[in-house]
Amino acid sequence: MGRQPYLKKGTWTSDEDRKLVAYVMRYGIWNWNEMPKFAGLQRSGKSCRLRWMNYLRPDIRRGNFTREEEETIIHMQKKLGNRWSAIAARLPQRTDNDIKNYWNTRLKKRPVISENNNSASASASATTETSSSIEENSCDADSSTLLNIPAMVELPEPLAYTTTFSPSGCHQTVEVDNTCSMSEQFVSSESYWGIQSFLEQPLMTQGFDCEAVWHYQHYYDPLDDFWVNLLVL
DNA sequence: AAAGGTTGCAACCGCATCGCA
DNA sequence: GTGCGATGCGGTTGCAACCTT
Structure with missing residues (x-):
């Protein structure tokens, strides 16, 4: 050895x-x-x-959890227990580790609120309903399209696909080859996830085309600015 | 301003599961 | 069916940043 x-x-x-x-x-x-x-x-x-x-990963959303995300975590944790990866499947762009940490450091400490509590907001009940229907299907596939995805996602640059919905200044940009232009400033969330999976696909595929031109920038924190300096491949 | 306590989160560890030969 | 390497998962730890006294 x-x-x-x-x-x-x-x-x-x-x-x-x-x-x-x-x-x-x-x-x-x-x-x-x-x-x-x-x-x-x-x-x-x-x-x-x-x-x-x-x-x-370029598709990770960092920063504060939204109320809807919190409620989803609470609901799913109650339903599934500490199956963080399964819960993460319901929260696009959140990692199981993030969810686990968030639960352990914040949500777990909160007083338990009844599921049937009428004071829950309309969005909360909508979230609960959605989660329940997902639960019945038990399969993770496609569930991400059902939760917490903005109806419209802004694409600020013609050549850039950008996730812009982090409240805390998290900003991720993946630029695609110039031949792939996006003429519209907005795409539907459905299209957005299509683009997202398209962008992810080569990363997950063996034999990724080395010559593919991927311009990649990712700034997640102004203090941690190595992304800003990242070479353009 | 300094020391001690607390919190949040990145990262590690060990076990489980998957996939292939 | 079995063994083994690769990957996934959840629990736990270590430490930096923040807060309190």
Whole structure:
């Protein structure tokens, strides 16, 4: 057995983030255990995967949870228990880790409110209803389209697809090849998720076309601005 | 201003599950 | 059917930032 190479642990540096993002955007995700060495990272595949899934993925929404999201979490936790990944499937752009942390640090501490409490807002009951119908289907597929998706999503730049609905200044931009232009300022949420899955697809596919032009920018925090400096591939 | 306490969250660990040979 | 590597999941921990005294 060969000695395991030194594997770094702990907080990721912006340089490591940049390397991982650059690698994934260029080559896609093919094997988490193998890719760190090709990406020039002294991290375990597991650590890379976690970092990507919980932090670096372009479709992650960060910042404060909305009231609707909170209510969904509370309802689903009551229904499903601590099945965070299943709950995350109901909350597009939120990671299971985020939901778990949010539950453990905030929601769990709150006094329990009855499901039948009439003081619940109309939106709350709508959320509950939706969640219940999803629950009956039990399958996660397509459920994300039913919850908490804005009716219209603004596309501020003709060549950019942007998620703009974070309340806390979280701003994510994925620019697509110039040949793919979007002439409309607004798309329906349905189209939005179509675009989203289109954008995600190459990342998840083995044999991702290395030559595909992906311009990728992602700013999630003004203080953590490595994205701003991220190279354009 | 400094020290101690608290909070929030990124990241790790270990186990479960999946998929392939 | 079995073994093994890869991936997914949930619990837990460590620590930086924030708050209180």
